[in-house]
Amino acid sequence: MNEVVLDAIGDRHTRAVGSGLAHDFAWGKIEWLVSDSLNQNAALTLGHVEIKQGAKNPLHLHPNCDEVLYLLEGELEHSVDGETVRLTPGSAIFIPANAKHDALNVGQQTAKMIVAYSSGDRQTIMLEEGEE
Numbered sequence: 526m527n528e529v530v531l532d533a534i535g536d537r538h539t540r541a542v543g544s545g546l547a548h549d550f551a552w553g554k555i556e557w558l559v560s561d562s563l564n565q566n567a568a569l570t571l572g573h574v575e576i577k578q579g580a581k582n583p584l585h586l587h588p589n590c591d592e593v594l595y596l597l598e599g600e601l602e603h604s605v606d607g608e609t610v611r612l613t614p615g616s617a618i619f620i621p622a623n624a625k626h627d628a629l630n631v632g633q634q635t636a637k638m639i640v641a642y643s644s645g646d647r648q649t650i651m652l653e654e655g656e657e
């Protein structure tokens with residue numbers, strides 16, 4: 526029964542890591558799985574992010590949405606408005622709108638995480654050189 530329902534909604538609502546909208550950066554990659562451009566009128570955004578060993582994404586903020594990052598694999602030093610916390614797999618961090626933040630991979634492997642935003646149209650202001 527559930528499989529039939531999933532087949533029926535198919536591509537409109539289902540997207541797996543590896544088939545999302547992927548962007549590669551010097552520090553790693555983001556793959557969007559849900560957003561208002563992928564899912565009409567979606568009021569949230571969800572992505573899968575990888576940060577390379579030893580790499581950091583540029584300091585940035587989101588003026589129009591809160592963010593939650595949930596770490597799947599690896600180890601991060603994550604800053605929020607100048608405070609740094611260490612994240613291990615299973616940890617979630619809440620980043621309010623307009624808080625400056627970045628993540629440094631301090632582990633021995635690629636760090637993998639889920640990121641979610643309270644808007645389907647996540648906006649980003651970069652505060653350092655680089656892209657996200």
Ligand SMILES: [Zn+2]
Nearest residue numbers: 585587592626
């Ligand atoms: Zn962010």
